[in-house]
Amino acid sequence: MASQDEAEIRALFDEWTRAVRARDVDRLVTHYAPGVVSFDVIEPLRYLGIGRLRERAQAWLASFEGPLEYELRDLTVHAGDAVAFCHSLNRVGGTRKDGRAIEMWWRATVGLVKRDGQWVVAHAHSSVPFDPASGRASLDLEP
Amino acid sequence: MASQDEAEIRALFDEWTRAVRARDVDRLVTHYAPGVVSFDVIEPLRYLGIGRLRERAQAWLASFEGPLEYELRDLTVHAGDAVAFCHSLNRVGGTRKDGRAIEMWWRATVGLVKRDGQWVVAHAHSSVPFDPASGRASLDLEP
Numbered sequence: 001m002a003s004q005d006e007a008e009i010r011a012l013f014d015e016w017t018r019a020v021r022a023r024d025v026d027r028l029v030t031h032y033a034p035g036v037v038s039f040d041v042i043e044p045l046r047y048l049g050i051g052r053l054r055e056r057a058q059a060w061l062a063s064f065e066g067p068l069e070y071e072l073r074d075l076t077v078h079a080g081d082a083v084a085f086c087h088s089l090n091r092v093g094g095t096r097k098d099g100r101a102i103e104m105w106w107r108a109t110v111g112l113v114k115r116d117g118q119w120v121v122a123h124a125h126s127s128v129p130f131d132p133a134s135g136r137a138s139l140d141l142e143p
Numbered sequence: 144m145a146s147q148d149e150a151e152i153r154a155l156f157d158e159w160t161r162a163v164r165a166r167d168v169d170r171l172v173t174h175y176a177p178g179v180v181s182f183d184v185i186e187p188l189r190y191l192g193i194g195r196l197r198e199r200a201q202a203w204l205a206s207f208e209g210p211l212e213y214e215l216r217d218l219t220v221h222a223g224d225a226v227a228f229c230h231s232l233n234r235v236g237g238t239r240k241d242g243r244a245i246e247m248w249w250r251a252t253v254g255l256v257k258r259d260g261q262w263v264v265a266h267a268h269s270s271v272p273f274d275p276a277s278g279r280a281s282l283d284l285e286p
Contacts, residue, residue: 037219037230039250043272045232045284046250076180078256078265083223085254087180087266089188107182107189109252109268111228113221122221123230125252127270129186130280137273137280141188 005079009086009112009119013072020070020092023061029054032121033113039125041106053124064102069093072108073143084112084119089143090126104128104139148222152229152255152262156215163213163235166204172197175264176256182268184249196267207245212236215251216286227255227262232286233269247271247282 012031019027029050038047040056047053061068075088087109095101111123129138155174162170172193181190183199190196204211218231230252238244254266272281 039230039252039270039272041272042275043281043284045248045272045281045286076266078226078254080223080226083221083226083228085226085228085266087182087254087268105188107268107270109182109254109266111221111230111252111254123219123228123252125230125250125268125270127182127250127268128273129182129184129188130271130273132185135279135282137278138186138188139278141186143188 003079005081005084005114005119006077009077009079009084010075012112012119013075013086017070017072020061021068023064023068025054025058025061028057028061032124033115036121037123039127041126041128063096064094065097066095082114084114086110086112105142146222148224148227148257148262149220152220152222152227153218155255155262156218156229160213160215163204164211166207166211168197168201168204171200171204175267176258179264180266182270184269184271206239207237208240209238225257227257229253229255248285 016031032050034050036050036053038053047056071091072088077086089105090108091105093103106126106128109125110121112119113122131138175193177193179193179196181196190199214234215231220229232248233251234248236246249269249271252268253264255262256265274281
């Protein structure tokens with residue numbers, strides 16, 4: 001049976017998913033700690049702090065037009081008393097403002113800490129692997 | 144002050160670093176849980192279980208010749224009672240068997256759980272970002 005902590009974290013991911021689909025940056029960033037360290041799918045190596053993460057989320061969500069599909073598959077939650085981590089395979093589907101259709105899977109790992117009884121995201125790592133033969137990011141893999 | 148759990152996890156990373164430098168796969172894999180879920184810098188999207196991880200570690204370590212430099216920078220540890228996660232920027236430096244010099248930084252996130260009083264790695268996520276303009280993996284970034 002899932003613990004209360006795991007249930008709270010899964011509820012956070014549900015809320016997060018709704019915020020992404022609604023392209024609502026404000027709702028999205030409420031779940032992050034101010035000092036969040038983020039490794040994103042695109043450069044640079046890391047984003048430090050919620051300000052940088054917010055900018056990046058804003059730019060990403062603003063690059064789409066119309067409905068946005070967003071899905072987490074195989075979400076696994078390891079929750080302790082005050083520290084938790086989760087991983088999943090995530091998919092986004094939608095249309096870019098330049099008309100290009102995007103359909104992409106990536107790997108997501110999220111680290112959470114409990115602050116004042118509330119789980120917040122202290123670390124997020126999103127990535128795609130690359131193909132060592134070509135040096136290209138693997139943007140069309142499926143689970 | 145670092146907790147006892149954090150100290151144990153940092154010791155695990157020290158031991159891990161020594162195992163990589165020595166290209167000792169057996170010592171390396173002792174720290175993983177049998178069901179480890181790994182997202183690696185190269186394809187596929189994920190590696191399930193310690194068998195697959197071991198194969199991949201073996202192939203990676205065997206691709207180098209001579210001394211191997213391996214370094215973790217900015218290792219941050221969040222340790223609870225039974226669950227912990229860590230992140231760092233890692234560097235490898237060495238010479239491939241084909242003579243090519245490799246010097247590369249990547250992002251590493253590790254999720255650990257305590258089993259029978261011992262911290263083991265249940266999840267590992269290593270990646271480089273990509274350049275959205277070229278679609279190429281960013282293999283030459285530095286922190």
